[in-house]
Amino acid sequence: MTPISPHKPAHFCLHQSSLSYSHLTLSSPFLILAYDKIAVASHHLEPMRKGKRKKKPSPGSSQRERERESQSHLLEQKENPNKNRHSFTERERHCDFFLERETKNDAVKMFRNQYDTDVTTWSPAGRLFQVEYAMEAVKQGSAAIGLRSKTHVVLACVNKANSELSSHQKKIFKVDDHIGVAIAGLTADGRVLSRYMRSEAINYNYTYESPLPVGRLVVQLADKAQVCTQRSWKRPYGVGLLVGGLDESGAHLYYNCPSGNYFEYQAFAIGSRSQAAKTYLERRFENFTGSTREDLIKDALIATRETLQGEKLRSSICTIAVVGVGEPFHILDQDTVQKLIDAFEIVQDEAPAAEPDAGAEPAAAAEEGEGSGAGADQAAVPEPDVAPMDI
Amino acid sequence: MESTQSKPGPLCNPEGSQRTLYPYVTGTSVVALKYKDGILMAADMGGSYGSTLRYKSVERMKPIGKHSLLGASGEISDFQELLRYLDELVLYDNMWDDGNSLGPKEVHNYLTRVMYNRRNKFNPLWNSLVLGGVKNGQKYLGMVSMIGVNFEDNHVATGFGNHLARPILRDEWHENLTFEEAVKLLEKCMRVLLYRDRSAVNKLQIAKITEEGVTISQPYSLKTFWGFSAFENPTLGAEGSW
Numbered sequence: 001m002t003p004i005s006p007h008k009p010a011h012f013c014l015h016q017s018s019l020s021y022s023h024l025t026l027s028s029p030f031l032i033l034a035y036d037k038i039a040v041a042s043h044h045l046e047p048m049r050k051g052k053r054k055k056k057p058s059p060g061s062s063q064r065e066r067e068r069e070s071q072s073h074l075l076e077q078k079e080n081p082n083k084n085r086h087s088f089t090e091r092e093r094h095c096d097f098f099l100e101r102e103t104k105n106d107a108v109k110m111f112r113n114q115y116d117t118d119v120t121t122w123s124p125a126g127r128l129f130q131v132e133y134a135m136e137a138v139k140q141g142s143a144a145i146g147l148r149s150k151t152h153v154v155l156a157c158v159n160k161a162n163s164e165l166s167s168h169q170k171k172i173f174k175v176d177d178h179i180g181v182a183i184a185g186l187t188a189d190g191r192v193l194s195r196y197m198r199s200e201a202i203n204y205n206y207t208y209e210s211p212l213p214v215g216r217l218v219v220q221l222a223d224k225a226q227v228c229t230q231r232s233w234k235r236p237y238g239v240g241l242l243v244g245g246l247d248e249s250g251a252h253l254y255y256n257c258p259s260g261n262y263f264e265y266q267a268f269a270i271g272s273r274s275q276a277a278k279t280y281l282e283r284r285f286e287n288f289t290g291s292t293r294e295d296l297i298k299d300a301l302i303a304t305r306e307t308l309q310g311e312k313l314r315s316s317i318c319t320i321a322v323v324g325v326g327e328p329f330h331i332l333d334q335d336t337v338q339k340l341i342d343a344f345e346i347v348q349d350e351a352p353a354a355e356p357d358a359g360a361e362p363a364a365a366a367e368e369g370e371g372s373g374a375g376a377d378q379a380a381v382p383e384p385d386v387a388p389m390d391i
Numbered sequence: 392m393e394s395t396q397s398k399p400g401p402l403c404n405p406e407g408s409q410r411t412l413y414p415y416v417t418g419t420s421v422v423a424l425k426y427k428d429g430i431l432m433a434a435d436m437g438g439s440y441g442s443t444l445r446y447k448s449v450e451r452m453k454p455i456g457k458h459s460l461l462g463a464s465g466e467i468s469d470f471q472e473l474l475r476y477l478d479e480l481v482l483y484d485n486m487w488d489d490g491n492s493l494g495p496k497e498v499h500n501y502l503t504r505v506m507y508n509r510r511n512k513f514n515p516l517w518n519s520l521v522l523g524g525v526k527n528g529q530k531y532l533g534m535v536s537m538i539g540v541n542f543e544d545n546h547v548a549t550g551f552g553n554h555l556a557r558p559i560l561r562d563e564w565h566e567n568l569t570f571e572e573a574v575k576l577l578e579k580c581m582r583v584l585l586y587r588d589r590s591a592v593n594k595l596q597i598a599k600i601t602e603e604g605v606t607i608s609q610p611y612s613l614k615t616f617w618g619f620s621a622f623e624n625p626t627l628g629a630e631g632s633w
Contacts, residue, residue: 207504208497215489249490 110136120232130236131229134258137238141184143271143307144171146242147281147300148253149291152324153244155182156300158271158307159319172321176201177328178211179245180321184271185258186238193221193237214245218254218262226260240270244323251324269303276306293324298344301337313341410514414466416440418451419590420552421462421521422580424564425530425545426573429601430523432462433577435585436610437592444592452598454605456481459495459524460598461502464549465537466517473516476505495524495531499541507539519549525602548580551588556580570599582613 115121116129123129144157159168172182173194179201183190200220204212221241228234241256255270256262267285269277280303288296300320305313315337323329332340416438423432438446451470452462455477463470480501484493493501499522509515515537523532533543546560559580568576577597585591593615598607626632 207501208493209500210494210497213489213491215491216487219487247491 118232119229119235128229131259134236134238138185138240138258138270139272141271143269143274143277143304144182144184144242145269145277145300145303146182146244146253146265147267147288147296148244148251149296150250150289152293152296152322153251153253154296154300155180155242155244155321156304157182157319158304159317172319172331174329176211178323179214179217179243180323180329182242184240189237189239190241193239193241196224197221213247214243214252214254215247218243218256221256222260222262225256225258229260242268242270246323246325269307273307273309276309277303280306293322297322297340301341301344314338315341411517414517416446416467418449418464418467419588420548420550420556420584421451421464422548422552422556422577423462423521423523423532423546424560424573424577425532426568426570428570429525429530429599430460430532431573431577432460432521432523432598433581433595434462435581435592435595437590438467439590444590447592447594450596452596452607455498456484456493458492458526459498459522460600460605462521463518465519469516469518473502473518494526495522498522499531499533499535503535503539503541506535506537510538521547521549524600528602551584552580555583555587559583578613582615585613585615
């Protein structure tokens with residue numbers, strides 16, 4: 001199996017299960033239409049899959065198997081709150097096994113089949129498996145998050161080094177003064193695409209003495225990715241790109257898939273455990289348009305922390321980059337980031353007993369004017385006596 | 392059997408050359424200035440064939456996209472070629488349909504690149520271009536020569552206009568001219584050119600570009616005065632001369 005990124009063990013089990021496509025809702029709306037239709041049909045069309053299903057689960061993993069067979073992990077959590085991702089102590093006890101479960105739950109369970117050898121082969125159900133596998137690769141990379149207000153775009157990502165001895169992977173690239181990109185998935189592919197983007201931006205600037213509008217760059221990228229889905233001698237890029245930038249019509253954030261699709265977002269997260277960040281962002285996104293730069297960065301940090309699931313957020317494991325009106329794209333240095341983290345972490349420590357709020361505007365009363373971000377902090381804090389958040 | 396020596400390339404053989412050597416049908420000066428609401432540009436409608444004032448209804452100013460106005464002096468056919476390039480550029484820009492549009496600065500730079508590249512190939516577009524426009528309240532006025540020299544200024548002119556019109560503009564131009572003042576100033580420049588430039592014709596257009604759009608006036612003539620006493624009896628002091 002190809003190791004996708006150095007951060008995660010390449011634990012790539014491709015099993016088909018019934019309905020774990022709910023997390024696809026945000027990322028690829030068009031795919032989910034296809035999947036809904038074929039979810040039932042494919043049982044009959046892919047005989048190999050039935051064979052594999054008969055495999056007996058090993059004794060140690062019986063619980064795992066049962067869980068996998070059940071509905072989407074979101075529903076699972078409602079039934080069984082102790083297995084809730086936000087119950088940290090529980091999780092830490094079953095550390096290794098949880099990681100594996102997490103990976104599998106995040107992944108769309110897919111089987112090896114006779115139609116997935118090359119990208120120019122359609123399956124009878126109308127799917128291009130290679131493209132879908134490429135989208136899987138994105139989910140295996142460590143998380144990248146983007147959010148935008150009317151005037152600023154913030155990109156954040158989790159940077160884990162392979163070992164203490166090594167440096168971490170660069171995941172955020174400056175494309176031009178007004179455009180930056182965060183990647184998740186195969187970083188080598190990401191680097192190549194960043195180079196392409198930089199080259200396009202520079203060429204446009206040379207000819208027109210004017211910054212390349214982000215929207216146009218994103219379309220060019222998408223077309224480039226599409227080419228790789230329609231040539232038998234190529235493979236799709238295994239990287240998802242969160243492109244943030246400014247143009248005439250304001251600040252924009254786009255997500256480019258390996259499939260060649262692109263979508264514009266107010267806020268989005270990709271990579272492993274991005275669902276946690278997406279959940280947080282979903283609750284808060286309506287406020288982002290009018291957010292100040294500082295609030296936006298804070299929201300990005302909190303969303304990043306969501307993906308870490310219990311691990312302490314430190315500036316050494318995350319990277320934040322900002323671009324805005326009058327502010328060229330730049331990556332914030334570690335000290336600045338650490339100070340920002342400290343600023344909102346202190347707030348939480350001072351009010352540990354506050355109830356978490358599932359609503360859009362969490363209880364600001366508990367906090368000392370830290371703003372609406374504080375209430376949401378409570379829900380994510382690893383307090384054993386805090387009730388789990390509704391999702 | 393072809394000799395091993397290569398044929399002289401197109402650059403070395405003037406008779407068989409495909410590159411521009413001399414201009415044939417040319418337009419004379421274009422003068423433009425920034426005023427309160429935008430840019431005003433004036434050019435006459437003459438196309439000279441050498442020293443003959445052959446064509447008298449040549450439109451030498453054209454709108455480009457939503458925000459720009461291009462005026463050209465020099466070879467008319469090269470101007471028409473440029474208009475085709477710009478047409479394609481604007482078309483692609485419109486096809487994006489994404490809320491972004493090419494402003495005068497972008498068009499000016501694109502033209503500079505085109506002119507400079509052609510000059511490097513020893514096949515210039517024999518024009519001096521004036522590009523003016525307004526976008527998002529910002530006024531822009533620039534010039535590109537046939538060798539790719541480009542600059543931006545508050546008032547520009549090509550050809551003879553540089554020598555005859557710009558001194559007037561340097562003295563009398565100021566920030567925030569009203570439309571009437573600007574037209575008067577331009578007409579003053581054009582009148583001097585009419586008197587003194589042998590390839591000028593007395594049929595001109597004035598074009599205006601503001602945030603709202605482009606307006607190119609109908610052709611009209613300037614009033615001239617020839618009733619100077621010195622012209623009354625020119626051969627008075629020297630019988631037989633003219």
